[in-house]
Amino acid sequence: MVEATNFIEQIINEELSSGKVNGTYTRFPPEPNGYLHIGHAKSLCLNFGVKEKYNGKCNLFLDDTNPSKEKEEFEQAIKKDIEWLGFSYDEVTHASDYYEQIYQFAVKEIELGNAFVCDMSPEEISANRGTLTEAGKESPYRNRSIEENLRLFKQMREGKFADGEKCLRAKIDMASPNINMRDPVIYRILRETHYRTGDKWCIYPMYDFAHPICDYLQGVTHSLCTLEFEDHRPLYDWVGITLGFNPKPRQIEFARLNVTNLVMSKRYLKKLVEDGKVDGWDDPRMPTLTGLRNRGVPAEALKDFCNRIGISKANSEVQISYLEACIREYLNANAERAMAVLKPLKVTITNYPDNQTEELDFDINPNEEIKRTRKVTFSKNIFIDSDDFSLAPPPKYFRLKKDGYVRLKNAYIIKCDDIVFDKDGNPVELLCSYVPESKSGSDTSGIKCKGVIQWVEESTCIDTEIRQYGYLLKDEEYPGQDFGERMNENSVKIFNGKVEPYVMENDFDKAYQFLRTGYFKRLKLKDKEILSEIVSLKDNFNK
RNA sequence: AGGGGUGUCGCCAAGCGGUAAGGCACUGGAUUUUGAUUCCAGCAUUCGUAGGUUCAAAUCCUGCCACCCCUGCCA
Numbered sequence: 001m002v003e004a005t006n007f008i009e010q011i012i013n014e015e016l017s018s019g020k021v022n023g024t025y026t027r028f029p030p031e032p033n034g035y036l037h038i039g040h041a042k043s044l045c046l047n048f049g050v051k052e053k054y055n056g057k058c059n060l061f062l063d064d065t066n067p068s069k070e071k072e073e074f075e076q077a078i079k080k081d082i083e084w085l086g087f088s089y090d091e092v093t094h095a096s097d098y099y100e101q102i103y104q105f106a107v108k109e110i111e112l113g114n115a116f117v118c119d120m121s122p123e124e125i126s127a128n129r130g131t132l133t134e135a136g137k138e139s140p141y142r143n144r145s146i147e148e149n150l151r152l153f154k155q156m157r158e159g160k161f162a163d164g165e166k167c168l169r170a171k172i173d174m175a176s177p178n179i180n181m182r183d184p185v186i187y188r189i190l191r192e193t194h195y196r197t198g199d200k201w202c203i204y205p206m207y208d209f210a211h212p213i214c215d216y217l218q219g220v221t222h223s224l225c226t227l228e229f230e231d232h233r234p235l236y237d238w239v240g241i242t243l244g245f246n247p248k249p250r251q252i253e254f255a256r257l258n259v260t261n262l263v264m265s266k267r268y269l270k271k272l273v274e275d276g277k278v279d280g281w282d283d284p285r286m287p288t289l290t291g292l293r294n295r296g297v298p299a300e301a302l303k304d305f306c307n308r309i310g311i312s313k314a315n316s317e318v319q320i321s322y323l324e325a326c327i328r329e330y331l332n333a334n335a336e337r338a339m340a341v342l343k344p345l346k347v348t349i350t351n352y353p354d355n356q357t358e359e360l361d362f363d364i365n366p367n368e369e370i371k372r373t374r375k376v377t378f379s380k381n382i383f384i385d386s387d388d389f390s391l392a393p394p395p396k397y398f399r400l401k402k403d404g405y406v407r408l409k410n411a412y413i414i415k416c417d418d419i420v421f422d423k424d425g426n427p428v429e430l431l432c433s434y435v436p437e438s439k440s441g442s443d444t445s446g447i448k449c450k451g452v453i454q455w456v457e458e459s460t461c462i463d464t465e466i467r468q469y470g471y472l473l474k475d476e477e478y479p480g481q482d483f484g485e486r487m488n489e490n491s492v493k494i495f496n497g498k499v500e501p502y503v504m505e506n507d508f509d510k511a512y513q514f515l516r517t518g519y520f521k522r523l524k525l526k527d528k529e530i531l532s533e534i535v536s537l538k539d540n541f542n543k
Numbered sequence: 544a545g546g547g548g549u550g551u552c553g554c555c556a557a558g559c560g561g562u563a564a565g566g567c568a569c570u571g572g573a574u575u576u577u578g579a580u581u582c583c584a585g586c587a588u589u590c591g592u593a594g595g596u597u598c599a600a601a602u603c604c605u606g607c608c609a610c611c612c613c614u615g616c617c618a
Contacts, residue, residue: 188616
């Protein structure tokens, strides 16, 4: 028996020990009508987590019962994302794989007297459904004979009726306080080409009818879904009971994932793509899995996040800093380090011999057990980030300033002697002197300096573009900035390393931190200098 | 208003009648050639609220309050 880490596993444990089930079979059931987002990752981790934990099975089930919204493109994208996350499913199934069987089950419901063909229009059905407090009215077609229902339903399939002219309804209870039980429609006529079955069908089962059947047919033991389906569970069970499913799959609901500041509704994301507000579903600003991937978020970090936030039934909103903590943790342990500067500022080390160079060893990742190193060439002419130099340093400024010392990472301590300005008064070059005996690893200079900055070497620079991305923000929280904007794009000189563009935080209330080329730099808000940096970033963001 | 849910630290979240785990965030302090990392310490006398049962309640009972979901031939 494995130890349960959430209420669903607890339920599974109980069922396993009572003998109600003797194994688990779950399914990840997206509708192929859009790309997967971070919310789906939670469901993915849950369903595949159960599979791994109980040595069970898990299918990728594409819930394609509404051909007007679904596309092959989405199915392929979904598979690619799941692959990226590293999950392997036992089978790929579709609701459409079971259309014939679902149809036969509908016939069975009619034969059992549990369903009837209704001639009312969608408007009439809606008008007769009643309200939250009043019972609905029974359809005048509710008591048709089984024979007539059978004949009519067959004709529906044969295309004898127009879209919406008739539908098949479950005969349950128009007075039920649960509106889902008021004779719900279970089959509708819809002439729409399905991306898999083409024009073979002109009637399609509704989710509420198809889902329990597909679960049963696949041998699913636990049908995990989000909270909004709680009210549908009685209907889910009704289908299983009336059709005599044994064993009957059990639906269990859990709270969907909300992350502060992230827009997550598929409807909204789709609109962003269609309106061209973003470059596509894979735009790094999107909270889609493919967007996060493009942003540089490691799959392992995302899975770690999903596992750490847990599963419960309480509506909640997880702070994005939690996601970032997971990403940071993974990256810190695994990212290959390289140095980079975003805004190059030339530094000439005046007392360093003109033609001299030195090969310096850099750890590719200081945390790895078997250290790998990389050579970096130090010489008279290098570049640093202009953000690491200040003309008007605030108190406790550790980095480079006029007449101040700073350590060039893994190299020497330098002192800024002079500044060359352009005609606009901006510094374009720093004239510095180095302390020869301060070389990293053999420093005998006795100079203590707190600041350590990155640098890149001129002759081996390669130009690469690094982009910083903001998040898509919820418009209700940030009026007027509903889509966010791409933040500044800088040409950057990268030394000897691959760049994974990634900006971690836009939570301006907290701190601003980002990763450049696997190298962390964390700045605290209490530092006034940083505050202005954040403000300027925010300004960029607002443009 | 009828039904279905949920309320434990700023944010997640364990707990299932025996006297409040953990993570994120935050705050101190130590190490540090990344203002990172690492380390050590601190961080709910209290579990939406008011009563009740009990030797004992976050856990059981009752009332109240707050929030979420439900009136698609969407999923």
